[in-house]
Amino acid sequence: GEGGESIYGKPFKNENHTRLKFRYRGIVATANTGHNDNGSQFFITLNETKWLNGLHTIFGKVTGKTRYNLVDIANYETDDNDRPLYPPKILKTEVLLNPFDDIKPRVKEQKKGPKKKKKKYKKNTSLLSFDDQEEGDGEEAVFVPKKKDKSAHTLLADDTTLSTAP
Template structure:
């Protein structure tokens, strides 16, 4: 995970339409290149329109599920409720590997509906979640904006339904 020149991406987050700051992530393209490339391209929106007819981008999508002490989930830009999403490769793609683990806060991992069902949905951990190892592909980690991640957690509920509209108002890649 110490490889140089790993891609870096960002989310600018708003709560109920009010800008709250930026989260920056490094993507482990050296370990999970296909998964990292999917997320990077969805941050930039460079792939255009997907098979769903929706733009392949996280921009203007929401965090639809936030559970304090666990994680914040987003990336459903087709339906917005956790039932949709689409990868840059089509609708779903296979689990690349489970080399990286859910150790600590700010781990970026693929949300899925079982083996080999990755699309665009992802989650960011609020704590270590070792029970997810072997089921969800870890592909990144927060590098800046942990205060924004802490803020997201405050809007979570045990049911997962956020108490406010948490939106990614902009996303992209940071070039060094």
């Protein structure tokens, strides 16, 4: 591929370390087109590749049983440009050793404990009076009990104004 833009927005310098070498299968390093020209592409070695030492920035390695999957990837069918016809996908990565212990991860704001129950208020069913009464005369509101609702059938059956003829 053509690669992509680096996290810095421009190519960055090689970060070579004398102790980090391409000694075995599974080394992950940046791909570049020349000295100090690293972008967002990377590659994984399939064997020891000493001729790459000092040319690319090593930043990881494939560990565990996944290393053996690299042998299978090496045998994938390729096109005329040596690109796999069905490229493998990286589904998960895991940082095993964090070199940045001094950096603390952001803490997500936790939701407060269990939700508070809303208070249920009793509906005030007292009758409001809009008389010309003066305020503070000491009279209390009159409570009118609610009558049971009747259906239209019940009301119409009792209506004497309706005709009985069909």
